[in-house]
Amino acid sequence: MQRKNLTEVTEFIFLGFSRFHEHQITLFAVFLILYTLTLAGNAIIVTIIHIDCHLHMPIYFFLSILASETVYTLVTIPRMLSSLIAQNQPISLAGCTTQVFFFVTLVINNRFLLTVMGYDHHVAICNPLRYALIMSKRVCVQLMCGAFSTGLAMAAVQVTSIFTLPFCHRVVGHFFCDILPVIKLSRIDTTVNEIINFVVSLSVILVPMGLVFISYVLFISTILNTASAEGQKKVFAICASHLTMVMVHYSCASTDYLKPKSENSVEQDLLLSVTFTIITPLLNCAVYSLRNKKVKDSLRRAVGRNIS
Structure with missing residues (x-):
């Protein structure tokens, strides 16, 4: 009876950055520049890895997938940018469901890809002679499909648990349909x-993070026991970019999805989501890729060919 008496909601309106009304044009310009850099940088990385045979290795295969999956930002950022110019743009219930589904799927997939890349580092350092056999093309594809399937399954669980609720409010206190802001709309x-x-958020944060931690413990213990000081320095330099991305990603995810409900604040949620949806994909390009010597060398070769 309670469900029948509630007014059915068929569309939502994002509150977004309306409380920062006097700064919205500035925010639009800043976010547009950052987003353009993110898309351009990651598109360059995917192209370079695809055309340069020197980069046809498992780690760069996963890196290209990670870079190409910044498409998940297409689900959220364009609408956010348009809402900074024209406020009160509605999104249908079906559109909101689709947005949550694709965002959660690709974010979780991204998370497990970082784990797979940590495993790749582990195999390369701890089993260098068997690396080609262990990280074969077939295994790489299976790991990629496993990461994507996990994202699909977890997204299906979360979307089903959220969108079976009756909604009584139309205003989402966010700039896209994220899980917690949508749940708040039910009375x-x-x-x-x-x-x-x-439970889902905890599992898809702790499991991949735990696997990354185990990989790092194993290969750090290996290089400390076998490598020279120069070799140790080289290995740590290679792994530094991956570890930076892991720390940024999981610190944002843990704070955003695992904090107590009583600690939720609109400003904090917006800041974390901006970091998660704009800053982290840009860092993927700047930190993980463009600091990689082989990627930079490949980019120089490509630019040199075009100039000549």
Whole structure:
């Protein structure tokens, strides 16, 4: 009876950055520049890895997938930019469901790809003679499909738990349909839904993060016991970019999705989401890729061919 008496909501309106009304044009310009740099940088990385045979290795295969999957930002950022110019643009219930599904799928897939890249480092350092056999093309494709399938399954669970709720409010206190802001729109008790969301979020953060940690413990112990001081320095330099991306990604994800409900604040949620959707993909390009010597050398060769 309670569900029947509630007014059915068929579309939502994003609150977004309306509380920063006097700065919206500035925010639009800054976000547009950052987003353009992100798309351009990652497009260059995918192209370079595809055309340069020197980069046809497992780690760069995963890096190209990671770079190409910045497409998940297409689900959120263009609408955010348009809302900074024209406010109160509605999104349908179906559109909101689709946005959550693709965003969660690709973010979780991204997370497990970082884990797979950590495993690749582990194999390269701990089993260099068997690296080509262990990280064969077939295995790489299987790992990629496994990461994507996990993202699909977890997204299906979360979307089902959220969008079976009856919604009584139309205003989303965010700039896209994220999980927690959408759950808040229901007036009925959402404890079960929040528990499901928390368990899924916890598992897709702790499991890949734990696997990365194990990989690093194993290969750090290996290089400390076998490599020279110069070799240790070289290995740590190679792994530094990956570790930076892992730390940024999981610190943002943990703070955003695992913090107590009582600690939620609109400003904090917006800042974390901007970091997660704009800054992190840009860091993927700047930190993980353009600091990589082989990628930079390949880029120089490509530019040199075009100039000549």
